[in-house]
Amino acid sequence: MFDLSLARAALASAYPELPRSHPGLLDRFANRAVGPMIRSMRAWRVRRAGIPAQVAQYTERMRQLSSSALRATADEVRVDLRRSGLAAEAVARSFALMRETAARTIGMRHFDCQLVGGWILLNGLIAEMETGEGKTLTATLPACTAAFAGVPVHIITVNDYLTARDAEAMRPVYEALGLTVGMIVHGMDPAARRAAYGCDVTYCTNKELTFDYLRDRMALGRQDSRVQLNIERLARGETRASKLVLRGLFFAIVDEADSVLIDEARTPLIISGLADQTPELAMYQAALTVANRLEQGTDFRIDERERHVELTAAGKSKLAQWAHDLPANGRRLMQRPRGYDVTMVSGVVTSRDGESTGALPGRLVRGPQRRPV
Numbered sequence: 484m485f486d487l488s489l490a491r492a493a494l495a496s497a498y499p500e501l502p503r504s505h506p507g508l509l510d511r512f513a514n515r516a517v518g519p520m521i522r523s524m525r526a527w528r529v530r531r532a533g534i535p536a537q538v539a540q541y542t543e544r545m546r547q548l549s550s551s552a553l554r555a556t557a558d559e560v561r562v563d564l565r566r567s568g569l570a571a572e573a574v575a576r577s578f579a580l581m582r583e584t585a586a587r588t589i590g591m592r593h594f595d596c597q598l599v600g601g602w603i604l605l606n607g608l609i610a611e612m613e614t615g616e617g618k619t620l621t622a623t624l625p626a627c628t629a630a631f632a633g634v635p636v637h638i639i640t641v642n643d644y645l646t647a648r649d650a651e652a653m654r655p656v657y658e659a660l661g662l663t664v665g666m667i668v669h670g671m672d673p674a675a676r677r678a679a680y681g682c683d684v685t686y687c688t689n690k691e692l693t694f695d696y697l698r699d700r701m702a703l704g705r706q707d708s709r710v711q712l713n714i715e716r717l718a719r720g721e722t723r724a725s726k727l728v729l730r731g732l733f734f735a736i737v738d739e740a741d742s743v744l745i746d747e748a749r750t751p752l753i754i755s756g757l758a759d760q761t762p763e764l765a766m767y768q769a770a771l772t773v774a775n776r777l778e779q780g781t782d783f784r785i786d787e788r789e790r791h792v793e794l795t796a797a798g799k800s801k802l803a804q805w806a807h808d809l810p811a812n813g814r815r816l817m818q819r820p821r822g823y824d825v826t827m828v829s830g831v832v833t834s835r836d837g838e839s840t841g842a843l844p845g846r847l848v849r850g851p852q853r854r855p856v
Contacts, residue, residue, distance in 0.1 A: 499731030526608055532571055534578070534602040535595040541579035550587070550659075556580055557631075557660045564632040569605065577628045578602075581656065585620065588655040597621040604736055605629070619649045622736050623656055629734045630662050630683040638686045640738040641747065643668040649738075650686040657684055667691045676728040689743045690752060695728050697754040702726040773805055 506514070548556060560580055563573050578598055586592040593601075597617055600610040601624025612618050626636045640646055650666035657664040665679030667687035676695060679685055702723050715722040737743050777783055782798030785791075794802070 499733060525606075529603055529606045529608060530599070532602065534571070534575060535598045537571060537575035538579045538582065538598055541576050542582070545579050545583040548583075553580070553584060553587075554659070554661060557584075561631045561661075564628065569628065569632065574602070574605065574628055577631060578624050581624055581627050581660070584659050585623065585656050588659050589652070591617070591620055593617075593620060593624065598624065601625050601628075609740060618738060619652065622649075622738065623653050626684050626736060627657065627660060627662060630657075631660075635680075635730050635733045636684045637692060637732075637735040638684065638738065639689050639692060639735055639743060640686070641742050642688060645738070646686045646688055667695070673726075673728055680729050689737075689747055693752050694754055696732065697752070699727045699729050701754070773802065776805070777801070 545553070545556070557580060560573070560577050564577065567573050578593070578601060582593040582598075594617070596612075597620060600612055600616075600618075600621040603610040604622070605625040605628060610621070612621065622638055626638055629636050638649070640649065646666050646668055650664055654664050662684060663682040665682035665685045667676055667679050667685060669691065671679070679687075680695075704723070712722065712724045715724065777798055779785065781795065782801060783792055783794050786793065
């Protein structure tokens, strides 16, 4: 089950996110030995909870409520979830409320298989559903329940079209329950992103969310304690906190998990910041100057198949002559990792990764780089 107490404690931190764990040798061995058995037992308990039967106990009562009474019930469910946590009884009442609300607002009623899927997602497990079984509607169950409990929710999908479609299709359900919904698509300015992430439920793509997180971490730097940020606010003016767009990372539902976590994850997401005073800057500029003076075919050859650049005898002779004019650190022999070549043309890096599906053109890289791990 999603740990609601940890999420509530994280709300008071400067930038909430899951802390990095560094398990020792014995922990890793124990996880490999008994981890699969523990996860299987956990999945069995979740399936045996009988959530559809518990939801059915509230179905007729919800159906008899007026729209105003349904909204008042939503406020009661919100208080109950924040007081008792994600107990099965409180979750069943929340699911029954959402089922009736969806039927009234968008004419779609959650089936029992969707109730089971929502319960599985709320317990941190993977729910596999066939095309047409209603994954978009299923996601509203754990999303609304977590939002009722006071936890910001991100629903992550693979492209802007699905983000906008799902957010607009499910918006009437959220708004009828008193929840706000936002969406993040490419091209939005920081103010619009901040407003969207400030909603109870935010639809976004994996890439937009990742880059927003990386930009936030670069803005915060290493000194990111809540006390320091509050002191900066007292000093007024522009602060690091004012540059943030996310409220942190609390609870996420991943649509098309195989595509987001496997296929899309093969392409590295890298972001860089301006740092004109880096010690390597002079070396990079000298290397770029020398590279621009070399002529393809005469000074070097490119093997497209092997992704390899080889200097000719004439090219080596020129480099030996020009080396006397380079800075001391520019004369070092730099070897790139095997299997990963980088070609720089006019300051734009085109990289080709042996693990990816092809070239990644137009990535402008300046200064220190960050990438998620």
